[in-house]
Amino acid sequence: MGSKSKDAVYTRREVEALIADGRTIFVLDGYLIKADAWLPYHPGGDKSIKHMVGRDATDEVNALHSTEAKERMKSYRMGRIEGRWTNFVPPIQGGKFRKLFPEESSELDNTVDISEAEESTLESSEEPSPIFEPVEAPPTGSPYQRKGTKLIQSQPSSASISSIDLDDTAVEPKLSHFDARTLEEIELDLSKYPSLAPEVQDDIVQKYRALEKRIREEGLYQCPYYAYYLECCSYVALFALSMIFLRYGWYTTSGIFLGFLWHQLVFTAHDAGHIGITHNFHVDTVIGIIIADFCGGLSIGWWKRSHNVHHIVTNSPEHDPDIEHLPFFAISHRFFKSLRSSYYDRVMAYDGFARFLIPYQHFLYYIILAFGRFNLYRLSFEYLLGGQAPRKGPAWWHRWLELVGQAFFWTWFGYGIVYKAIPTTSGRLAFVLASHIASSPLHVQITLSHFAMSTADLGQGESFPQKMLRTTMDVDCPRWLDFFHGGLQFQAVHHLYPRIPRHNLRRTQNLVIDFCKDVGIPYAIYGFARGNGVVLGRMADIGRQAKIFAECQRVVATSEDLGMH
Numbered sequence: 001m002g003s004k005s006k007d008a009v010y011t012r013r014e015v016e017a018l019i020a021d022g023r024t025i026f027v028l029d030g031y032l033i034k035a036d037a038w039l040p041y042h043p044g045g046d047k048s049i050k051h052m053v054g055r056d057a058t059d060e061v062n063a064l065h066s067t068e069a070k071e072r073m074k075s076y077r078m079g080r081i082e083g084r085w086t087n088f089v090p091p092i093q094g095g096k097f098r099k100l101f102p103e104e105s106s107e108l109d110n111t112v113d114i115s116e117a118e119e120s121t122l123e124s125s126e127e128p129s130p131i132f133e134p135v136e137a138p139p140t141g142s143p144y145q146r147k148g149t150k151l152i153q154s155q156p157s158s159a160s161i162s163s164i165d166l167d168d169t170a171v172e173p174k175l176s177h178f179d180a181r182t183l184e185e186i187e188l189d190l191s192k193y194p195s196l197a198p199e200v201q202d203d204i205v206q207k208y209r210a211l212e213k214r215i216r217e218e219g220l221y222q223c224p225y226y227a228y229y230l231e232c233c234s235y236v237a238l239f240a241l242s243m244i245f246l247r248y249g250w251y252t253t254s255g256i257f258l259g260f261l262w263h264q265l266v267f268t269a270h271d272a273g274h275i276g277i278t279h280n281f282h283v284d285t286v287i288g289i290i291i292a293d294f295c296g297g298l299s300i301g302w303w304k305r306s307h308n309v310h311h312i313v314t315n316s317p318e319h320d321p322d323i324e325h326l327p328f329f330a331i332s333h334r335f336f337k338s339l340r341s342s343y344y345d346r347v348m349a350y351d352g353f354a355r356f357l358i359p360y361q362h363f364l365y366y367i368i369l370a371f372g373r374f375n376l377y378r379l380s381f382e383y384l385l386g387g388q389a390p391r392k393g394p395a396w397w398h399r400w401l402e403l404v405g406q407a408f409f410w411t412w413f414g415y416g417i418v419y420k421a422i423p424t425t426s427g428r429l430a431f432v433l434a435s436h437i438a439s440s441p442l443h444v445q446i447t448l449s450h451f452a453m454s455t456a457d458l459g460q461g462e463s464f465p466q467k468m469l470r471t472t473m474d475v476d477c478p479r480w481l482d483f484f485h486g487g488l489q490f491q492a493v494h495h496l497y498p499r500i501p502r503h504n505l506r507r508t509q510n511l512v513i514d515f516c517k518d519v520g521i522p523y524a525i526y527g528f529a530r531g532n533g534v535v536l537g538r539m540a541d542i543g544r545q546a547k548i549f550a551e552c553q554r555v556v557a558t559s560e561d562l563g564m565h
């Protein structure tokens with residue numbers, strides 16, 4: 001294929017062939033962006049871009065970037081498309097792309113007006129893996145079709161779900177039970193949420209964009225700095241209390257106040273990680289580094305890397321690191337299949353330890369989360385020392401500042417307090433455990449917004465706003481409790497517009513509720529206690545499925561044994 005001008009129109013088939021050749025191309029506002037050269041420099045990492053390859057990334061990009069970053073993207077334009085773009089399944093999600101056949105390439109090279117080249121069809125890309133439609137009544141415009149005994153998506157879709165055999169006499173009974181369950185979940189979502197018909201999803205997108213404009217005009221992106229002034233006062237008070245109790249030898253109480261301080265600090269680190277305070281990438285990142293690394297010993301870079309991917313592929317068992325917690329938790333029966341994580345680039349083995357723990361996960365939920373912070377230290381070090389942090393591009397120096405922050409933290413906390421200021425081993429243990437456990441409600445708050453929500457994959461035809469609202473819930477709480485939830489109670493709103501400063505989310509929530517009513521998307525909100533109940537119920541349910549799975553495996557193994565003897 002010869003090279004073209006930056007305004008040339010590309011056909012879908014050409015784009016497909018370029019991606020088949022390994023190019024990193026996505027659509028932004030009708031333009032094709034070729035991001036290969038930018039990939040190693042991208043502050044948001046390579047994974048976030050890879051999940052957009054072959055897709056219209058306009059809403060994801062708008063949600064996650066500053067105006068300057070979007071300006072920068074213009075220099076990566078390679079051409080444009082005409083009409084509505086139908087998303088491919090990105091290669092990272094298992095999408096298969098066909099190269100140009102020799103006769104196609106010569107035809108395209110000789111063609112003056114590329115737009116006249118034969119338009120590719122939805123089926124042009126090889127289906128990476130079939131998924132399903134409701135057997136009886138597919139929703140209007142559903143991209144799902146029946147093919148033989150299988151239900152498939154007529155346009156390329158996620159590889160996340162393997163084929164379902166509807167035949168009850170399937171060779172692998174252990175798969176058919178869970179595949180039927182996957183199908184049920186998909187059907188349930190298809191019945192509860194608006195149709196995936198392009199015109200319906202386009203309407204949702206138009207209204208979502210109009211709401212963003214309104215939010216901007218109402219000044220809700222402007223940070224109310226006085227709110228941070230009040231928060232700083234509470235940080236100082238909590239730190240002072242911790243040090244006073246430490247001075248008088250009340251190590252557990254001292255640890256508890258330090259834990260409370262960490263709990264509060266994380267909310268501001270979250271704002272900074274989303275560039276939601278000053279909206280300047282470097283300033284906000286430095287604020288995040290000071291809070292997370294210097295004060296808390298956690299890497300903000302690690303957190304941003306995984307959290308940003310979470311914002312793009314929310315609640316996808318194979319792709320969202322925020323729900324990948326084997327062997328301790330499984331929030332979907334699909335984890336029993338030892339899925340491959342595209343984030344960690346490894347198989348999440350559903351091994352003996354997982355098989356032992358998962359049936360009891362609802363009992364262990366709070367206990368395991370109480371110790372969650374220790375795991376975060378490990379992940380932070382892996383990120384900073386294991387080559388995951390960007391070494392090129394605008395964010396190259398953040399890692400170095402983070403390493404200084406880590407040295408600072410382990411000096412004041414590890415050496416200064418735990419080792420020097422506390423004379424006994426029991427005192428040290430009490431202080432460390434109290435501080436870590438006291439900050440752990442945070443882990444509950446983080447998981448609460450997603451663990452109870454759908455993990456079903458409705459394919460590439462679902463719009464960004466619908467997907468965010470289908471996989472995320474809010475927590476209802478009175479205004480005076482806002483300090484405890486730290487903005488995480490507005491997760492659904494936050495997932496739609498991640499850069500809105502946290503203190504403006506309550507006002508934005510009303511607008512989002514109106515939007516949901518208008519477009520017919522259910523807006524999920526529970527009280528804190530009820531939300532916890534729903535999460536525990538979901539975990540207990542998956543635990544029960546794990547028991548069934550173990551039983552199936554036992555029966556299969558026994559019958560194999562009997563057959564052998």
Ligand code: HEM
Pocket residue numbers: 026033034035038042043044045048049052057060061064065066067068069072073076273274275281304308309312394
């Ligand atoms: C050539 C294409 C791209 C360019 C030039 C670009 C540029 C940038 C820049 C300059 C930033 C720093 C923050 C800012 O100023 O807003 C950033 C952050 C980010 N980008 Fe991109 N980007 C591109 C494509 C994408 C795509 C397709 C995605 C996926 C939706 C993505 C996801 C992110 C994320 C999640 C961040 C946040 C990183 C952080 O806060 O540390 N980017 N990008």
